[in-house]
Structures are given as C-alpha cells and as structure tokens.
Amino acid sequence: MFINGSPAEAGMIVSLSVSNPSLSILIPTATTTNATGHFAAVFIATNGTGTVSIIATLPDCSGTIASISITIIDCSQPTATINNFNAAQSPICTAGTGGNTSNLSGRVFVNGSPAGEVSVHFQVNDNNLGSVNPSSVTTDTAGNFNATYIANSNTGIANITAALPSYGTNATTSITINNCGG
Numbered sequence: 653m654f655i656n657g658s659p660a661e662a663g664m665i666v667s668l669s670v671s672n673p674s675l676s677i678l679i680p681t682a683t684t685t686n687a688t689g690h691f692a693a694v695f696i697a698t699n700g701t702g703t704v705s706i707i708a709t710l711p712d713c714s715g716t717i718a719s720i721s722i723t724i725i726d727c728s729q730p731t732a733t734i735n736n737f738n739a740a741q742s743p744i745c746t747a748g749t750g751g752n753t754s755n756l757s758g759r760v761f762v763n764g765s766p767a768g769e770v771s772v773h774f775q776v777n778d779n780n781l782g783s784v785n786p787s788s789v790t791t792d793t794a795g796n797f798n799a800t801y802i803a804n805s806n807t808g809i810a811n812i813t814a815a816l817p818s819y820g821t822n823a824t825t826s827i828t829i830n831n832c833g834g
Contacts, residue, residue, distance in 0.1 A: 653666060653685055653689045653690075653691060653708065653710065653716075653718065654689060655689075655710075655713060655716060658689075659685075659687075659688050659689030659690075660685045660689040660710070661685070661687075661689075662684075662685055662686055662687040663684050663685065664684060664685040664689075664710055664712060664713070665682060665683075665684055665710065665711055665712060666682065666683050666684065666685060666691045666708050666709070666710060667681065667682050667708070667709045667710075667711055668680070668681050668682065668683065668693050668706065668707070668708055669681065669706075669707045669709075670695075670704050670705070670706055670707070671704050671705040671706075671707065672702060672704045674698075674699055675697065675698065675699055675700060675701075675702050675704050675724060676695060676696060676697050676698055676699075676704050676722075676724065677695075677696050677698055678693050678694070678695055678696075678706065679693060679694045679696065680693060681693075691708075695722065697724040700724070700726075701724050701725055701726050702723075702724055703721055703722070703723045703724070704721070704722055704724065705719045705720065705721050705722075706719060706720050706722065707719045729819075730762050730763050730819065731762070731763060731819070731821075732760060732761065732762045732763075732767065732770070732816050732818075732819035732821045733760070733761045733821060733823075734758050734759070734760055734772075734814055734816065734821060734822070734823035735758060735759045735760075735761060736757070736758055736759055737756070737757070737758035737814050737823040737824070737825050738756070738757065738758070738825050739754040739755070739756055739801060739812070739825050739826070739827045740754055740755040740756075740757065741753075741754040741755070741827075742754060742826065742827040742828050743827070743828035743829065743830045744801075744803055744827060744828075744829055744830075745803065745829070745830060745831070745832035745833075746803055746804065746805045746806060746807055746829055746830070746831050746832070746833075747802075747803055747804055747805045748805060748833070749831050749832040749833035750832035750833075751832075752782075752802060752803040752829075753800050753801065753802050753803070754800070754801045754827055755798060755799075755800055755801075756774070756784065756798065756799045756800065756801055756812060756814070756825065757796065757797065757798045758772075758796075758797055758814055758823065759791075759794070759795045759796050759797070760772065760791045760795040760797065760816065761795060762819070766793075766794050766795030766796075767791060767795045768791050768792055768793035768794065768795060769790055769791065769793075770790065770791045770795070770816060770818065770819075771788060771789075771790055771816070771817065771818065772788060772789050772790070772791065772797045772799075772814050772815070772816060773787065773788040773814070773815045773816075773817060774787055774788065774799055774812060774813065774814055774815075775812070775813045775815065776801075776810055776811070776812050776813075777810065777811040777812075777813075778808065778810060778811075780804060780806050781803065781804060781806050781808050781809075781810040781829055782801055782802050782803040782804045782810055782827075782829065783801075783802055783804075784799050784800070784801050784802075784812060785799065785800050785802055786799060797814075801827055803827075803829045806829070807829050807830055807831050808828075808829055809826050809827070809828050809829070810826065810827045810829060811824055811825075811826050812824065812825055812826070812827065
C-alpha cells in the first residue's frame with residue numbers, strides 16, 4: 653500500500669472486501685501493513701465462475717482505496733466418454749481364409765457434447781491376432797472416428813481398446829477371428 657507515493661508505515665490497518673461475496677471470500681478481512689507497506693490475505697473462490705474485485709481500504713486514512721479484479725474460471729477436468737465403440741463385423745476370418753477386416757467406429761463426447769479434434773489411440777490385447785490401421789485417429793467435428801481392424805493368420809478373440817489419452821478414458825470392443833478355410 654502506498655500513501656502519497658510512499659509505502660504505508662508498518663501497522664496500518666487494511667480492511668479487505670470482495671465485490672461479490674457469493675463467489676469468494678478473503679481471509680482475513682482485516683490485516684496490517686509491514687515496514688514496506690505490504691500486506692497479505694488469502695483469496696478463495698467458493699461458488700462458480702465470474703469476476704470479482706478485491707477492495708482494500710485504510711480506515712485510518714479516509715479516501716484511500718485500491719482494487720484489483722480477479723476472474724474465476726472452472727478448472728475442473730472435463731469428462732470424456734466414448735459412445736458406441738464397436739466392430740462392424742465379427743466374426744471375421746484369419747488372413748488368407750476370407751474377409752479379414754472389420755471397420756471400428758465410435759463417437760467421443762466431452763462434457764456431454766460431441767467433440768471434434770480429439771485424439772483416439774487403439775491397442776489390441778494380443779498383437780498376434782491383428783492390428784488397427786491407423787493406430788490413432790482424430791475425431792471429426794461431430795466426434796466420430798473410424799479405423800480398420802486387420803486380422804493376422806491366428807484365431808482367437810481380439811479385444812481392441814480405444815483410448816483418449818488427454819482424458820484418461822477408454823472403451824473396449826471384441827472381434828472373433830476364425831479360420832474360414834475349407
């Protein structure tokens with residue numbers, strides 16, 4: 653705090669308030685200056701987003717007032733889901749014995765709305781059964797994604813995971829792979 657361009661003397665009482673007490677509090681609401689005119693308080697956002705002003709006054713020096721604005725934002729991690737992640741065809745055949753591919757598709761939602769430009773990474777539980785091409789994709793503006801599972805020459809059940817690394821979310825689907833040769 654400065655008074656007439658010089659630091660306030662030590663021990664001056666500073667009264668603190670916020671312009672919108674429904675959004676925040678200050679602890680303490682009154683403090684004192686130190687030898688260099690500094691004082692401290694803790695600002696706590698309590699209820700939602702918005703802009704508040706912190707107002708500091710010197711009760712012993714009428715007309716001395718200072719204020720700053722603080723914008724409160726929502727810092728919570730957005731939630732993401734993968735809806736309808738599935739394989740278009742299951743079972744499929746091993747390589748060389750019939751149709752050995754299946755389209756994988758799904759849709760990504762962030763905070764309940766379709767989310768474009770989200771990176772989706774694929775992993776197969778057993779790489780001896782096949783792979784996903786491409787191994788990662790980006791959702792379109794409606795949150796949709798597509799990739800292709802390609803079976804190798806081994807039979808079994810492939811569990812494919814679609815993961816959203818930015819959100820820590822994933823979904824799994826399965827494809828049965830049979831030897832379709834005669």
